[in-house]
Amino acid sequence: MDPLYDMLKALLFWVNRTLEVEQFAGWSPACRFRPLLEQQRAAVVQPLGSPQQLQMAERLERGIEHLTLSGVPFQTTAPLLLEMAGFHRRAFRSSPHAEEMVLQLQEKYLGAGDVVGMAHCEVKLGDLASAPAGPPEYWGSTVRPGLDSVVSAPLAGSSEPLVGPDKIEDAACHYETARSFFEQAGFRRGLATVELRRGYLATLRARNGGDGDDILRHL
Numbered sequence: 022m023d024p025l026y027d028m029l030k031a032l033l034f035w036v037n038r039t040l041e042v043e044q045f046a047g048w049s050p051a052c053r054f055r056p057l058l059e060q061q062r063a064a065v066v067q068p069l070g071s072p073q074q075l076q077m078a079e080r081l082e083r084g085i086e087h088l089t090l091s092g093v094p095f096q097t098t099a100p101l102l103l104e105m106a107g108f109h110r111r112a113f114r115s116s117p118h119a120e121e122m123v124l125q126l127q128e129k130y131l132g133a134g135d136v137v138g139m140a141h142c143e144v145k146l147g148d149l150a151s152a153p154a155g156p157p158e159y160w161g162s163t164v165r166p167g168l169d170s171v172v173s174a175p176l177a178g179s180s181e182p183l184v185g186p187d188k189i190e191d192a193a194c195h196y197e198t199a200r201s202f203f204e205q206a207g208f209r210r211g212l213a214t215v216e217l218r219r220g221y222l223a224t225l226r227a228r229n230g231g232d233g234d235d236i237l238r239h240l
Contacts, residue, residue: 054097057084061101070112078112081105082122095129099138102126103145110149119149140202140211143195144218151184151192151222189225196222 060081067074082105085098103126106119123145130138196215203211 053088053091053093054101057081057088057098057101060084061104065108070114074112078105078108095126096133096135096138099126099130099141103141106145107148110153114153116149116153120146123149136202136206137208137211140199140206140208143199143202144211144214147192147195147199147218150188150195151218151225153184184225186226186229189222189229192218193222 060077064074064077064081067077085102085105088098089095102122106122109115109122110119123142127139127142130142196218200212200215203209203215
């Protein structure tokens with residue numbers, strides 16, 4: 022058999038197969054989710070709090086809602102929704118709207134019996150209260166077009182807004198609830214997430230005149 026003939030047949034087969042896979046994957050949640058990630062990356066590189074950024078953020082929220090209503094499981098878009106809640110808090114100082122986004126998602130997790138999802142929502146609520154410039158994982162990070170990052174701005178060198186004792190204790194309650202959920206699920210990574218934030222709260226308390234020894238207990 023002619024080797025060239027075999028190669029041509031094989032090439033034609035794989036081209037057709039690739040087209041079939043792409044057509045099928047085009048309806049998959051992952052492929053439908055990708056444009057939302059691209060929109061999110063485009064939004065975060067806009068000037069912080071600008072009208073363009075707000076418009077893009079609102080468009081992204083509508084896209085997330087449309088994807089969920091079209092039958093894609095809400096868990097698929099939940100991480101992006103949590104990120105957008107923090108984004109609203111940082112960019113537009115819109116705490117009530119951000120909290121509403123998280124609470125609505127938490128209700129869905131509750132209905133699904135997803136304890137880990139509920140815990141992540143509690144973590145985000147704590148972050149909204151105590152870390153308005155961004156959660157601890159973002160410190161010193163930056164984003165540029167084309168990077169696989171969801172950080173809205175370099176936070177190293179930017180001053181963290183003053184967080185009062187009431188917000189600190191509010192965050193502590195959310196983190197403790199999250200810790201309880203993570204323990205219930207045996208989710209060790211989640212427990213580490215909470216410990217990181219408890220250390221951050223100790224820093225805030227010391228900054229506000231609290232016990233500096235509390236920081237050492239979280240090192």
